[in-house]
Amino acid sequence: MFKKRLTALILMAALAASLIAGCSGGGNNPTKGVSNLNNSAAGTKEIEFTGYPIKTDETLSIWASQLGPSSTVAGWEESPFHTGLEKQTGVYMDWTFPTSGTDASQAFNLMLAETKLPDIIWHGIINDAETYIEEGILRDLTDLLPKYAPNYWKYLQSHEYADKSVKTDSGKYYCFGFFREDRSQSVYMGPLIRQDWLDEQNLKTPVTIADWENTIRTFHEAYGAKFAFCPSWRVSPGMAGAFGAYGTIEMSLYIDKDKKVQLAQAQPEWKEYMAWLNKLNREGLIDPDVVTLDDDGLRTKIANNQVGITNANLGALNAYIEDAAANGNGANWVGIPYPVKNEGDKTGAVFTEDQIVSAVAAITTSCPDDKVELALRWLDYPFSEEGYYYWNFGVEGDTYEMVNGVPAFTDKIRNHELGMSEAMVLYTGEVGWGLGIQALQMINETSKPESKEARALWYDKSNEEATSWIYPTAVTMTVDETTESSSIYNAISTYIKEMSLKFLTGEESLETYDAFVQTLNDMGLKRLLEIRQTAYDRFQAR
Amino acid sequence: MSKIIAKDFKRNKVKYLMILPVIIYIAIFSYKPMYGIIIAFKNYRPALGMAGSKWVGFEHFVRFFNDYYFWRILRNTASISALSIIFGFPAPVILALLINEIKNRYFKKTVQTISYMPYFISIVIISGLIKTFTQSDGLITDMAAALGGERKNLLASKNWFYPIYIISGIWQSVGWDSIIYLAALAGIDQEQYEAARVDGAGRIRQMLYITLPGLLPTITILFILRMGGILNVGFEKILLLYSSTTYEVADVISTYVYRIGVLDANFSYSTAIGLFNSLVNIVFLLTTNAVSKKINNSGLF
Numbered sequence: 001m002f003k004k005r006l007t008a009l010i011l012m013a014a015l016a017a018s019l020i021a022g023c024s025g026g027g028n029n030p031t032k033g034v035s036n037l038n039n040s041a042a043g044t045k046e047i048e049f050t051g052y053p054i055k056t057d058e059t060l061s062i063w064a065s066q067l068g069p070s071s072t073v074a075g076w077e078e079s080p081f082h083t084g085l086e087k088q089t090g091v092y093m094d095w096t097f098p099t100s101g102t103d104a105s106q107a108f109n110l111m112l113a114e115t116k117l118p119d120i121i122w123h124g125i126i127n128d129a130e131t132y133i134e135e136g137i138l139r140d141l142t143d144l145l146p147k148y149a150p151n152y153w154k155y156l157q158s159h160e161y162a163d164k165s166v167k168t169d170s171g172k173y174y175c176f177g178f179f180r181e182d183r184s185q186s187v188y189m190g191p192l193i194r195q196d197w198l199d200e201q202n203l204k205t206p207v208t209i210a211d212w213e214n215t216i217r218t219f220h221e222a223y224g225a226k227f228a229f230c231p232s233w234r235v236s237p238g239m240a241g242a243f244g245a246y247g248t249i250e251m252s253l254y255i256d257k258d259k260k261v262q263l264a265q266a267q268p269e270w271k272e273y274m275a276w277l278n279k280l281n282r283e284g285l286i287d288p289d290v291v292t293l294d295d296d297g298l299r300t301k302i303a304n305n306q307v308g309i310t311n312a313n314l315g316a317l318n319a320y321i322e323d324a325a326a327n328g329n330g331a332n333w334v335g336i337p338y339p340v341k342n343e344g345d346k347t348g349a350v351f352t353e354d355q356i357v358s359a360v361a362a363i364t365t366s367c368p369d370d371k372v373e374l375a376l377r378w379l380d381y382p383f384s385e386e387g388y389y390y391w392n393f394g395v396e397g398d399t400y401e402m403v404n405g406v407p408a409f410t411d412k413i414r415n416h417e418l419g420m421s422e423a424m425v426l427y428t429g430e431v432g433w434g435l436g437i438q439a440l441q442m443i444n445e446t447s448k449p450e451s452k453e454a455r456a457l458w459y460d461k462s463n464e465e466a467t468s469w470i471y472p473t474a475v476t477m478t479v480d481e482t483t484e485s486s487s488i489y490n491a492i493s494t495y496i497k498e499m500s501l502k503f504l505t506g507e508e509s510l511e512t513y514d515a516f517v518q519t520l521n522d523m524g525l526k527r528l529l530e531i532r533q534t535a536y537d538r539f540q541a542r
Numbered sequence: 543m544s545k546i547i548a549k550d551f552k553r554n555k556v557k558y559l560m561i562l563p564v565i566i567y568i569a570i571f572s573y574k575p576m577y578g579i580i581i582a583f584k585n586y587r588p589a590l591g592m593a594g595s596k597w598v599g600f601e602h603f604v605r606f607f608n609d610y611y612f613w614r615i616l617r618n619t620a621s622i623s624a625l626s627i628i629f630g631f632p633a634p635v636i637l638a639l640l641i642n643e644i645k646n647r648y649f650k651k652t653v654q655t656i657s658y659m660p661y662f663i664s665i666v667i668i669s670g671l672i673k674t675f676t677q678s679d680g681l682i683t684d685m686a687a688a689l690g691g692e693r694k695n696l697l698a699s700k701n702w703f704y705p706i707y708i709i710s711g712i713w714q715s716v717g718w719d720s721i722i723y724l725a726a727l728a729g730i731d732q733e734q735y736e737a738a739r740v741d742g743a744g745r746i747r748q749m750l751y752i753t754l755p756g757l758l759p760t761i762t763i764l765f766i767l768r769m770g771g772i773l774n775v776g777f778e779k780i781l782l783l784y785s786s787t788t789y790e791v792a793d794v795i796s797t798y799v800y801r802i803g804v805l806d807a808n809f810s811y812s813t814a815i816g817l818f819n820s821l822v823n824i825v826f827l828l829t830t831n832a833v834s835k836k837i838n839n840s841g842l843f
Contacts, residue, residue, distance in 0.1 A: 105807060112588035135589045231786070249786075288678040291698040292785045297677075479585075490802050491610040494793075497786035505787075523610055 047373055052381060053090025058374055060367075061094040061118035063111055065104035066359050066433045068097045070425040072418055080427050081394070088390050091378045094118075112137065119367035119375055122435070124358035127476050129175065130168045132362075139363045139372065142173045148373050149380035151387075152176060155437070164542045165356040165474035171542065175360035176379040178433050182440040183459070183467060189234060189313040189351040190458035191339070192320070196332040197223060197308050205336050209242050209276065212309070212339050216285050219308035227280060228287035229311045230298055231501060238311050240264070241347035242339040243273040246469055249500045251493035253532060254349075254469040259540070261471065261532045265496050266520055271513050274503045281504055291501050305329060314451045321450060335454020338466075350458055350466045354473040357433050382429075382436025392439040394427040409445050420446060475539045477531065485531045488524040495519065582814040595810075602814035611798065619794040622707065622775045627768060629708050633716045635761060638723035639749060654724075658717030669782035672710055673697060697783060700791045707783065707792075711776065722764070723757060730756040762834055766842045770827030773819045795819055 047056060069079035076082040076095045086092055096118060098107035108123050117137065125132060132138040146153045156163040159179070166177045180186055197219055198205065206215045219225045229235045231249040238248040246254040247264030256262045264270055280286050287293070287301065295316065301307050303323045312320075317333055324331035338347040363375050381387035393400040393407045400407045416423030424431045424446060430438045431446070444452065460466065477485065499516055502508035508516075551558060577592070582602060584595040606612060637657065644650040660668070675682040676696035687693040696702040734752050743751065777796040784792035795815060803812020827842075835841035 103804075106804070109588040109807060109809075113591060131587075132589065135587060137589045288693075289695045289698075291787045292673070292677070292695060486802075486806060486808070487605060487609065490806075494611065494786070494789060494801075498789050501787045507787075 052088060054377055058371055059092040060375055062120040063096045063118040064122040065098055066122055067429055081429055089378055089381050117364040117366040120361055120363055122361035126358045126360050126474050131479060133174060136365055138174050139365055140172050140174055144376060145173050148376035151383035152380050155383050167542060169476055169538045175362040176435055177360045178357050178435055180355055180438045184455060185438060185443055186353040186355055187459040191311050191336050192317055192333050193309045193336045194331055195334045196330055208343055209339050209341055216309060220285055225306055225308035226287040227285055227309050228290055228298060228301055228307045230293050230295060231291060235311050237349040239339050240273050241349035242341050243269045244348045245269040245273045246349050249497060251496040253471045255471060261529050261536055266517055275510055277504050278506055334450060335457050337457045346463045347466055349469050352467040352470055354470060356473055358473050359433050361435055388437055391429040391434060391436050392442040399427045406441055472539060475535050477535045481531050485528050488528045491523050492520060579817060581810050582817045584810055586810040602811045606815050615793050615795050615798045618791060619773050619775055623772045625704055625708050630712050633712045634719035635723055637716050638720040642727050660714045661718035665778045669779060698787045700788050703788045703792050726757055726760040759840055762840055763842060766830045766834055769830040770823055772826045773822050
């Protein structure tokens with residue numbers, strides 16, 4: 001009996017083992033595209049290019065984490081922008097998007113593990129590009145750009161910062177980026193206030209830190225309202241600029257006036273700023289839920305008249321206005337300038353994104369040599385004059401008209417049954433992160449007057465220093481630098497977030513600030529700044 | 543040998559057929575992914591594949607053990623897990639015993655249904671409820687304030703995190719977990735109770751000397767399994783409930799792996815930590831099993 005059972009057991013094990021062996025065979029992933037490693041102009045077959053649309057039967061495939069079709073259509077095949085793009089360029093493009101709601105980076109890495117890649121990938125790869133080129137995933141386009149992407153090349157020649165951002169440290173060109181026409185377009189977050197309460201209390205728009213305190217206190221006494229914000233990157237730098245600091249709760253690296261990389265939280269100005277927030281908190285003027293507040297939580301509090309002044313983005317401003325209209329509490333939310341310390345000062349830092357974004361489109365080594373030119377032509381289209389208009393405004397005579405030489409949206413967009421913002425996603429390509437150049441005119445045409453005013457108050461063209469503090473998106477670290485700095489970075493950023501909230505709530509006294517900085521140094525702050533500085537210097541030297 | 547195998551195969555072919563789907567399932571979902579463990583010892587790059595990535599030996603483990611927060615996340619993981627076991631493990635046993643004592647059939651079914659209903663609510667919704675109830679003007683905060691507590695955001699306080707986490711966990715799973723004990727209770731021979739009654743044992747004595755010993759094998763097995771997951775704590779729930787003010791007590795291995803490994807795409811590093819996690823779990827599983835075998839002569843294997 002026992003023997004029989006044993007035999008059965010052995011048999012089962014053997015069966016299982018053979019199964020495993022059979023399966024894991026497929027796990028050995030052959031390295032893809034090695035034969036294409038030495039890609040160059042040599043193999044590229046010329047097509048007869050006489051302008052758009054291109055006459056070709058060839059098709060291209062693209063994997064994109066940007067420009068997903070509107071959720072109101074079944075897929076890109078039904079999206080007017082995507083299908084229209086085929087008509088404009090003459091190239092049939094087979095789009096793949098990561099499933100909406102999933103993590104795009106995970107989907108991207110899964111896609112990379114496949115043997116055959118799409119011809120073009122469009123994702124936040126700007127910091128890994130050099131490695132991807134070495135690994136034989138991305139094509140080096142340095143020699144091909146001037147020839148086959150003349151519009152893009154021309155743009156890069158006249159925009160130094162853009163040019164610097166889209167090449168690697170070793171000077172290789174490999175991608176097409178997304179650029180904002182005007183600096184103000186990257187500034188979309190700042191202080192907001194309830195104008196109706198200001199009027200009721202006969203207060204003027206607060207300018208200095210003292211004004212702010214006074215306003216918050218008055219709102220608290222009159223309405224029981226408090227000062228609230230989300231303790232995330234949204235409040236970075238927040239109100240810090242008034243004190244000459246560059247961050248609030250979350251770790252913030254910035255470039256100082258001597259082009260040195262610095263940590264905002266290690267500066268005495270930051271301590272002063274936190275002391276101010278802590279004072280407000282002690283007085284009971286800061287919402288006690290601030291430490292865990294998220295966007296929705298803040299919105300609820302605002303709709304319930306619990307907040308009179310906050311720091312949020314333009315999307316949130318729109319939501320507050322809509323909520324106020326829906327519940328009829330008469331709230332009138334408007335943007336106000338970033339605070340300053342003394343009357344007449346200028347703020348040291350306002351929220352801004354870089355002028356370029358990390359998502360760029362690049363051609364893979366899976367794209368056969370004879371299709372590279374076609375891919376380049378397609379990618380160059382948004383930079384051509386007709387492409388600029390199509391990507392920003394859609395089709396002339398349909399979605400926009402030229403009025404006095406500038407494009408203006410027609411009723412098809414303005415009074416679309418799904419609303420203007422949905423219409424923009426359906427018919428145009430630059431509302432989110434697109435390709436090519438985001439037109440200022442497009443932003444102005446689609447903004448609510450409140451948003452336009454708020455942006456004008458937040459961004460001051462004459463105060464360039466307030467936006468030049470950010471650490472450029474395109475700074476690239478080597479693999480070794482990344483490995484070494486990421487453990488330091490992670491430890492420090494966790495510690496800062498914990499401690500800054502404790503400083504704010506008073507759980508930790510600011511008298512221990514020196515010990516806090518000492519701990520940062522013990523964690524390897526100096527080394528981190530050193531690595532980031534080297535990478536930044538390389539970027540500057542590009 | 544092959545003759546014996548062939549003979550056995552012939553005789554038991556239906557049994558083999560029955561076991562086949564299970565073997566396939568285990569091979570595909572449990573054994574095949576194990577191949578991926580090798581990336582814990584490599585610098586995995588998706589583009590190079592598992593086989594093509596560079597070997598780095600124990601680098602990722604060394605990095606983890608030297609991590610500034612290594613001891614903290616280990617301590618937190620162990621604390622949360624230990625508290626969950628101490629308070630959470632006996633709860634369904636007690637509930638099952640109580641339900642067992644209810645004589646009215648309808649009342650019994652109602653209590654059972656109500657108690658296991660929360661199990662079916664998504665953890666995201668549960669966490670949302672907890673957040674709302676414990677913020678500075680939430681229902682639970684109101685109650686705490688009425689009893690003389692300080693009015694503040696309870697979830698942001700490191701003293702309140704464990705109670706909130708453990709109690710809500712018990713509330714959600716106690717009914718569901720008690721089902722298996724109720725099933726075991728139904729298997730206890732009714733004649734024993736009759737005999738006990740004849741001997742004059744009351745309800746409490748019956749519970750202590752018949753019901754509990756009858757449940758003991760089930761309790762033991764579940765306890766050993768539970769110990770085998772000692773470092774697995776409710777990842778989603780912690781992720782949804784914690785904030786940087788409570789990292790000090792709430793940051794556990796899995797949330798750390800999520801932040802560092804998944805968000806930053808350090809696949810090798812997170813695999814190494816996951817492997818460490820599994821090793822600790824196995825050690826606990828085997829130890830508990832051995833102890834259990836020694837003490838009450840019954841174990842899992």
